[in-house]
Structures are given as C-alpha cells and as structure tokens.
Amino acid sequence: MTRPALVRRLVLASSAPQGADGMHGWAPEVIDAVGNxxxxxxxxxxVFFxxxxxxxxxGRQTLQRIYGARSEDRDTATNWATREAQYDAVCTWxxxxHAKLQRLSGLRMPVFVANGDSDPMILPHYSHLLAGLIPQARVKIYPDSAHGFLFQHHAEFAADVDAFLGGPR
Structure with a gap:
C-alpha cells in the first residue's frame, strides 16, 4: 500500500482484510486446538487440515516433513508467546x-487470493471479500482443505502461483 510500484504481483494465502467484520479473535475450534x-x-x-x-x-505427511525431515538448520519452533502475539494481532486486525477495507481498492497490481474451503482460522468468505475489494484480484478456493491448503495441495498451489507470477506484465 505504501510503495505499490515495488510489487508487480501479489499472492495472498489464507488472508483476510484488515477491518473485516467478524475477524476479531479465533473461532472456538481453533482456540480448542491451539489456545493453550x-x-x-x-x-x-x-486447524490446518x-x-x-x-x-x-x-497433514501427517506435512508433520513428518516439518518434524522429521531435518535435524539441523531448522527454524525455531513457535511457542506460547508466539501464539499469544498472533492472537493479539488477529484481534487488532x-x-x-470500513475505511481500512476500502483501502484495498488502491491495490492496482494483479492479486491471487487462495484459501482452503474449510479454513477455520480465515474463513473462505474473507478470501472472496478480498477479491471483491481488489480490482485485479482472482480467487481460488481449494477443496477439502483448511488453513494448510498450500501444504495439502502443494503441487497444484505451486503450479497456480507459478502460472500467476508468469502471466503478462
């Protein structure tokens, strides 16, 4: 939003617009899963599948890749403080x-909005809302998937992103 000329194309995965009604906090099933x-x-x-x-x-294959594929040079695991900070950010976001929603119409680059059809963290209707507010957006909702749709449908998602990024300039 601040320097739109720096971004030729934008991919938003499991994202919701700031200021959207109903985004204040996590759904009870998400809190039950990761809220302790x-x-x-x-x-x-x-939550992810x-x-x-x-x-x-x-999901199990993803967990195996995350926790079993590498023993060195791994990212630091998230912890309770990380989840608390994310929850606070979601509540603020x-x-x-309405004014924050309207800012999205200022995005002039092509935008690919993607989500899983059963994402409990970022409901799919927020993906449609994003795509409706951004002039050059297209949306794709992946079937039988949740917040981890990009892990579950990794080959299809990678191909979709590759095609989107390689589109006309």
Missing part, C-alpha cells in the same frame, strides 16, 4: 473498520 501453552503437533491437524482421510493423510 502445551500443544502437540497432532492438535494442529484439526479437514477430517477427511485424504486431508489427514496430507479484526476490529471492524
């Missing part, structure tokens, strides 16, 4: 404010 200091990787499955066998299989 001691959360296991398995508890993230319900649906309950279908295919989605849970993709989600204070309804």
């Amino acid at each position: 200091p001691e959360t296991s990787p398995e508890e993230y499955l319900s 649906t309950g279908s066998p295919a989605s849970l299989r993709a 989600g204070i309804p404010d």
Whole structure:
C-alpha cells in the first residue's frame, strides 16, 4: 500500500482484510486446538487440515516433513508467546473498520487470493471479500482443505502461483 510500484504481483494465502467484520479473535475450534501453552503437533491437524482421510493423510505427511525431515538448520519452533502475539494481532486486525477495507481498492497490481474451503482460522468468505475489494484480484478456493491448503495441495498451489507470477506484465 505504501510503495505499490515495488510489487508487480501479489499472492495472498489464507488472508483476510484488515477491518473485516467478524475477524476479531479465533473461532472456538481453533482456540480448542491451539489456545493453550502445551500443544502437540497432532492438535494442529484439526486447524490446518479437514477430517477427511485424504486431508489427514496430507497433514501427517506435512508433520513428518516439518518434524522429521531435518535435524539441523531448522527454524525455531513457535511457542506460547508466539501464539499469544498472533492472537493479539488477529484481534487488532479484526476490529471492524470500513475505511481500512476500502483501502484495498488502491491495490492496482494483479492479486491471487487462495484459501482452503474449510479454513477455520480465515474463513473462505474473507478470501472472496478480498477479491471483491481488489480490482485485479482472482480467487481460488481449494477443496477439502483448511488453513494448510498450500501444504495439502502443494503441487497444484505451486503450479497456480507459478502460472500467476508468469502471466503478462
């Protein structure tokens, strides 16, 4: 928004616009899964993947890649303070404010908005709202997936992003 000439194309994955009504906090099922200091990787499955066998299989494969693929040079694991800070940010971001929503019409570059059809953290209707407020946006909702749609549908998402970024200049 501050320097739009620096961004040729923009990808927004599981994103919601600042000021959207209903974004103030997390849904109860998200709080149940990750809203306590001691959360296991398995508890993230319900937030990042649906309950279908295919989605849970993709979730377990993702957990295996995250926790079992590398033992060196790993990112620092998130902790309770990280989740508390994210929750506070979501609460602030989600204070309804029509003026902040209207700012999105100032984005003039092509924008690809993507989400899972069952994302409990960022409901898919926020993806449609984003796409409706941004003049050159297109939206894609991936089936049978949640907040981790880009892990579950990694090949399709990567191909979609590649095609989007390689589009006409």
